[in-house]
Every structure is written in C-alpha cells, then in structure tokens.
Amino acid sequence: MTLEALLSPQLSFCHLAGSSKKKLLLNIAQAIAEQYSQHDADTIFNQLIARERLGSTGIGEGVAIPHCRLPGCSQPIGVLCTIKPAVDFDATDRQPVDLLFALLVPEDAEQQHLETLAQIAALFSDNRIRDKLRQAKTSDELYALAIDSAAAA
Template identity: 50%
Template sequence: MSDTSLTIDNILSSQLTLCQAPASSKKRVLEFIAERIHYQDETLSESDIFSNLVSRERLGSTGIGQGIAIPHCRLDGLDRVIGVLMTLQEPVDFDAIDNQPVDLVFALVVPKEATSAHLELLSQLAEKFNDGAFCQRLRQCTDSDSLYQGMLADSQ
C-alpha cells in the first residue's frame, strides 16, 4: 500500500461505526473491535486482530486523554487500512495518560508494512480528537449513522 493520502473518510465505513457500544473493560473494547472487523471481513482472524491490539497496548496505553483512545495495530496479510469508531455506553478504564476513563474510541488496523500511512492517520485522528467541540458532538450522537456522519463532517 503506497497510498500516503489516506484520510479518515476513506478508511471508515458505516458498518464499523458503533454508537453506545456495550463494553465493561479495556479488554472487552479490544475484543469488540476484533469481532466487528472479523464480522465485516471473515478472511481476517478475530484472534489475530485482538492479540495484535493487546500487544500494542502492552507497549503503552493508546488512551490519549480526555476520554479518548486510539487503539491500533499492524496486521499481516491486510491489504487496506481499517478504521472502527465507537462511543461506549459507559466509560471504561483504559490506563489513559490523564487517568480519565474512555468513552470515545477510534481503532486503526493497518497492513504490516504501512508505516507512514499509519502514522499520518494517527496524526489526523489526534488532531480531530483534540477539538473538544468535535468530541462533544460525537458523544451526543444517539445512533451509529449520526456518529458516522459526525465523524466525516469535518474531514471533507
């Protein structure tokens, strides 16, 4: 994958946007991400995705503060970047840098070799989630469709 012009709107699908997901722990959030990606593409191993996400979390929490986490990992055999956006029914402890529980999650699963694209997307996400008003709008969404539209609204 040599495309470095990846943007949030071309890696996120409405099927992988989930409003008020039920998750009681960080582990459950990561399991839920792996389940959803596998459900969308059965050629991808749910256990591989989950174990790669967990391995990345062991290096340091992807909770970036202010109730936001951007779990991410690389995956062998993947030919595209996959994004998963979720708001959680109840905030969960994510070992975030500010010790605040997380209720807004954007997961990124990228091909093993997609390093610059991966970093560019993480940077775009961090910038978007740094906007408090933007995050507040996402948290106020009551269904997955409005959450999906809300995420993409500012990225055109």
C-alpha cells in the same frame, strides 16, 4: 488518507458496550472480522493487545486510539465508537474512555500508519468535535458526524 476512506457505517458504533479495555478490544476485533472475513478476530485482538502492552493508547480527554499493524491486511481499517459506560483505558490523564477510534493498517505501512494516526489524533484533539460525536444517538448519526467533522477540519 481521508476519514471517509478509513471508516464505514458498518464499523461505527454508538454506545458500544465493554466492561473492560480487553472486552472492548475483543468486541472491536469481532466486528472487524465480521466485516472483513479474511481477518481472524483472535489475530486482530492479539495484535491490539500486544500494542496496548507497549503503552496505553488512551490519549486523554476520554479518547483512545488503539492501533496496530495487521498481517494480511491490504488496506487501513477504522472503527469508531462511543462507549457506554466509559471504560478505564489507563489513559495519561486517568479519565475513562468514552470515545474510541481503532486503526488497523497493513504490516508494511509504517509511514501511512504514523500519518493516519496523527490525522486521527488531531481530529480528536478538537473538543467541539469530541462533544459532537458524544451527542450521537445512533451509529449512523455517529458515522455522519465523524465524516462531516473531518471534512470541515
């Protein structure tokens, strides 16, 4: 699945605020529910938090990829954001997170979930791409840089 199919400009946020991991995930859940009215922010938040309880989705280098399967979800949904100030995400390298990609997939899409997570992780493992995304000044610029970087990768 391409990043362009997962992500929309409406779910790309430059300098999203969140004083903690929970507050950040709540803001993301609310943003998704605003764009996809069939989904409830509380359900999204609870699914994301349940996944975090299994182990942090902070993968290091200031990056987190919170993800979950969502009941009633018919298509994968992505949210990209830079975070200011950076938030402690219990990452493996203990660095606070300032770059995040949240992924929600249909409940029964196990293989697609794993493949999409692998693609996103590969994209964010490139320090040049991380640096470009962190330089974005607006949400539209963040979205465009992400799509261009993914297409070039």
